[in-house]
Amino acid sequence: MNEINPGVYPTMITPYNRDGSVDLGAVGALTEWYWEKGCHGVFAVCMSSEMFRLTLREKRDIVRTVKNKADSLRARTGGLRKMSVVASGHTSDSTEEQINELCAAADAGADSTVLITNRADRYDCDDGEWIRQTERVISGLPSDITLGFYECPYPAKRLISDRMLEWMKTTERVAFIKDTCCDIGMMRHRLDILRGSGIGLFNANAQTLLPSLRAGAAGFSGVMGNFNPEVLVSLYECFGSSPERAERIQDYITVSCVVEGLRYPLGVKYLLKEHAGIGELIMTRAEQDAALTDYDRECLESCYRFNKEARVLLGIRG
Numbered sequence: 001m002n003e004i005n006p007g008v009y010p011t012m013i014t015p016y017n018r019d020g021s022v023d024l025g026a027v028g029a030l031t032e033w034y035w036e037k038g039c040h041g042v043f044a045v046c047m048s049s050e051m052f053r054l055t056l057r058e059k060r061d062i063v064r065t066v067k068n069k070a071d072s073l074r075a076r077t078g079g080l081r082k083m084s085v086v087a088s089g090h091t092s093d094s095t096e097e098q099i100n101e102l103c104a105a106a107d108a109g110a111d112s113t114v115l116i117t118n119r120a121d122r123y124d125c126d127d128g129e130w131i132r133q134t135e136r137v138i139s140g141l142p143s144d145i146t147l148g149f150y151e152c153p154y155p156a157k158r159l160i161s162d163r164m165l166e167w168m169k170t171t172e173r174v175a176f177i178k179d180t181c182c183d184i185g186m187m188r189h190r191l192d193i194l195r196g197s198g199i200g201l202f203n204a205n206a207q208t209l210l211p212s213l214r215a216g217a218a219g220f221s222g223v224m225g226n227f228n229p230e231v232l233v234s235l236y237e238c239f240g241s242s243p244e245r246a247e248r249i250q251d252y253i254t255v256s257c258v259v260e261g262l263r264y265p266l267g268v269k270y271l272l273k274e275h276a277g278i279g280e281l282i283m284t285r286a287e288q289d290a291a292l293t294d295y296d297r298e299c300l301e302s303c304y305r306f307n308k309e310a311r312v313l314l315g316i317r318g
Contacts, residue, residue, distance in 0.1 A: 002111045002146040004084040006218040007040025008232045010225025011048035013265045015279035024065045026279045031069040038233035041084035052091045053285040059089040060104045067109030088114040099140035106145045112176045114148035117158040127163040148176030169197045178221045180204045191216040210250040213239045226268040234316045252310045259303040
């Protein structure tokens with residue numbers, strides 16, 4: 001089983017060219033931007049990536065581009081620093097097509113191939129049936145593929161139960177769980193179940209990041225990794241050694257999460273284009289004709305300035 005880094009994993013957005021195709025050059029540039037911000041991994045091909053609106057070839061090309069860039073960046077350090085790549089993309093209904101999609105992600109180089117929990121829950125099944133359906137998918141995958149699970153909110157969120165967690169432990173193949181419950185009490189309970197299993201639970205909710213890390217979470221994987229990844233990295237790296245500093249950083253993160261509601265992912269694409277030079281088009285396939293309003297831009301610029309000033313006050317390099 002592949003080992004994946006603990007730490008901060010942004011949920012990668014998908015940049016597009018003016019003809020609507022995936023901009024793989026910008027995908028590589030964004031991967032390098034995550035690296036420069038100190039991220040420990042990337043979740044490629046997820047909801048932020050619009051995975052339900054990508055073709056199988058596009059998904060595979062994105063994962064391969066991210067993995068190749070991550071490997072080349074690692075080589076620059078003489079192998080001393082690694083950025084793990086986890087990827088999903090099994091959006092089909094049939095078992096056979098899901099297996100094909102998951103194999104494509106693994107073949108493209110993903111360190112952990114992530115299953116969406118709701119793909120085995122199309123009929124609101126009980127835990128036993130969910131496990132049986134998931135086992136059917138896993139049985140069709142090569143035995144050396146490292147697995148992960150993601151409580152994807154679309155089209156319906158299937159939360160992971162205690163029984164499902166216990167089953168995941170028995171597979172001895174799971175390295176990554178993206179937790180989207182946003183409930184610190186539930187996260188603590190899940191972490192108690194997972195303790196000693198080698199399965200890393202990554203919190204998607206930035207507002208509860210610090211208490212989840214203190215409870216044993218492996219890290220963060222969520223949309224805020226596209227806005228201020230260096231701040232999340234700083235929190236992850238100091239929470240054990242500098243508790244007061246960690247609390248100050250968490251206070252800032254909690255307030256800054258207002259940016260999540262500013263037309264995501266259009267908002268983050270605007271900021272990346274304007275301030276990092278990444279991507280040439282501010283669009284999504286869900287809203288091809290959508291445009292940011294002056295109000296949206298003013299709010300986004302305000303959040304950007306606030307983030308810049310907060311980094312100075314907190315002593316975070318960005």
